[in-house]
Amino acid sequence: MLQNITNNWTWSRGLRMVLGLFMAYQAYVSHDKLLGAFAAFFIFQAVTGTGCCSTAGCTTTPNKNSNDTNKIEDVSYEEIK
DSSP states (O other), rough: HHHHHSOOOOOHHHHHHHHHHHHHHHHHTTHHHHHHHHHHHHHHHHTTTBBBBBBBTTTOOTTTTGGGGGGGOOOOOOOOE
């Protein structure tokens, strides 16, 4: 878990952290509990690396361990009249 928190920071993850911290500050200044809940949600997403879907569910990365990535198959087509 600690490795997930310290690694793989992207611009969207940083943006969530900045927004969460800004919203937390505004919630503290204005004593707004709802804004504080939204801030906690954004900070949680940034710290854990999760998104709206799940853990990196919105991003697609190729499987680097797959042996089939470099194989190209020849496909033959048959014309039907």
